[in-house]
Amino acid sequence: MxxxxxxxxxxxxxxxxxxxxxxxxxxxxxxxxxxxxxxxxxxxxxxxxxxxxxxxxxxxxxxxxxxxxxxxxxxxxxxxKTIADVGLVGFPNAGKSTLLSCISNANPKIANYPFTTLYPNLGVCEVRGNAFVVADIPGLIEGASEGQGLGHYFLKHIERVRLIVHLVDISQCDGRNFIDDYEKINKELELYSVELSKTPQIVVLTKIDLIDEETLKEREDAFKEKYNINFLTISCATFSGIDELKLQILEKLSKIPKKPPxxxxxxxxxIKDRESIIISRDDEGAFVVSGGKIDDFARGIVLSDTRSFAYFQRRLESMGIIEMLKEKGLKSGHIIKIKDIAFEYVE
Ligand SMILES: Nc1nc2c(ncn2[C@@H]2O[C@H](COP(=O)(O)OP(=O)(O)O)[C@@H](O)[C@H]2O)c(=O)[nH]1
Ligand SMILES: [Mg+2]
Structure with missing residues (x-):
């Protein structure tokens, strides 16, 4: 049973x-x-x-x-489309995961090669009794907005962040040009979405522990000259600039509203149609009964079974369908078609 x-x-x-x-x-x-x-x-x-x-x-x-x-x-x-307050962007190896683990409770995988994790890492950062959510957005490379690598997939995750922290590896230890890097990442953001490119940014030059003070000064000046913007310099190795960065994030976030759903x-x-009964006649003059109410009803019928068929006919009466058909001219001997069933009406 x-x-x-x-x-x-x-x-x-x-x-x-x-x-x-x-x-x-x-x-x-x-x-x-x-x-x-x-x-x-x-x-x-x-x-x-x-x-x-x-x-x-x-x-x-x-x-x-x-x-x-x-x-x-x-x-x-x-x-x-991850809900985070802050998105960390920058080329692979720029130090995003390191910064996330440095400022939040997150424990992301960190390695000295440009690898890509499958999900953005999220961490909660607490500053002076306030908390905000930071997402590490991996896989951003040139061409990401056109589908290179997994970057395009990850860009979805920063659509909703209120603030972008843009990390630039100023050490150039892996032979990159940090000045170009900054521009290239911004270009990718813009190509992906103009709205995203307008999301406020805090620009952070990182890994300053790897270069001497003189080199740092030269590179800061070069960056300033090219872009004329404010930026911070940090090191996750010595924690230099980290508190300042956290405060700046907090301060900026307090002025930017959350993005709504x-x-x-x-x-x-x-929405399902369970009510309609539609009667029409086909080329051969048969009465065709269809509609949501009929679909609902007809699925219960096994017509090879005589008792079932008798039940079916009684229901046609009690549902008022025979009456409706008669109004449309149904007489004894006419054919009625319902779904894939056809039978002769006998009064
Ligand atoms: N010396 C130094 N190394 C860093 C710093 N930040 C990150 N790294 C190293 O840079 C490499 C790449 O860092 P990771 O956080 O995985 O970069 P991501 O690809 O941007 O997430 C790792 O070997 C880190 O230990 C820093 O401030 N100073
Ligand atoms: Mg990483």
Whole structure:
């Protein structure tokens, strides 16, 4: 004996900031912006009555049951747009993960080669009783905005940050030109999104412990001359400049509002027609009955079974469908077609 509706819900846990898009239109269905938010992306069909439902004193073990309602599969795209206050950007090896572990509780993987982690590392930084969330955005390289490497994927994570801390390795220890690096990263941000390129930045020249004071001065001057912007110099090895950086972040964040959740673009995502009854006539003069109410009803019928067929006919009467058909001219001998069933009406 089967009772029918025992199906389990499928619930998928996702990180805060996961955005759901409709697979076809790519429109936004939901933005799971806050902790604990839940969203039903696809409702299952009604379970259908099991044969227990049809049990009676005569039919102890009915051999018909109602099929579960068929539902259309639906493709949903999940995009993680991390909710963090601060995003750390810079070329691989610039020292982002090191800085994150230096200022927050996070414990990211640190290595002296340009590798890419699969998820942005997040850490909570506490300064003078205030806390903010910092995300380390790996994989940003030239061409990232056009899909080079995994950078494009990671750029999604900084769309919502309020402040970017742009790290530039001033030591040039791996033969890079730090002045070009700064410009190249900004170019990638801009190519990805103009809005992102307008996100306020704190520019940080890092690894200053690796060069002597004279070289530091020369490089600072060169940077100043080229860009004429404010910047900080730090070292995660000696902690030089780290407290100052934390205070500057706090101070800037206090003036920048949080970005609101994304606007939902698809509202009638899951509305089902269970009410309509549509009657038409086909080329051969048969009466064709369709509509949501019919779909709902017809799925329960196994017409190869005579008892089931008798039940089906009684239901056509009780649902008022025969009456509706008569109003449209149904007479004895006419053919009625419902879904893939066709039969002759006999009064
Ligand atoms: N001497 C020195 N080395 C640093 C500093 N910051 C990072 N590093 C080193 O630079 C390498 C790359 O750092 P990592 O944080 O993994 O860079 P990411 O790719 O930007 O995340 C590692 O070997 C770090 O130990 C610093 O301030 N001083
Ligand atoms: Mg890293």
């Amino acid at each position: 089967k009772t029918g509706a025992n199906g389990k819900d499928i619930e998928i846990k996702v990180p805060c900031g996961t955005v759901l898009l409709d697979g076809e239109s790519e429109k936004i269905i939901a933005d799971l912006y806050e902790d604990g938010m839940r969203f039903v992306a696809l409702r299952g069909g009604s379970g259908g009555h099991g044969n227990a439902y049809y049990k009676s004193s005569i039919k102890k073990a009915p051999h018909f049951s109602q099929l579960g309602e068929e539902t259309k599969p639906k493709e949903v795209i999940l995009e993680l 994304l606007q939902v673009e698809v509202v009638d995502f899951d």
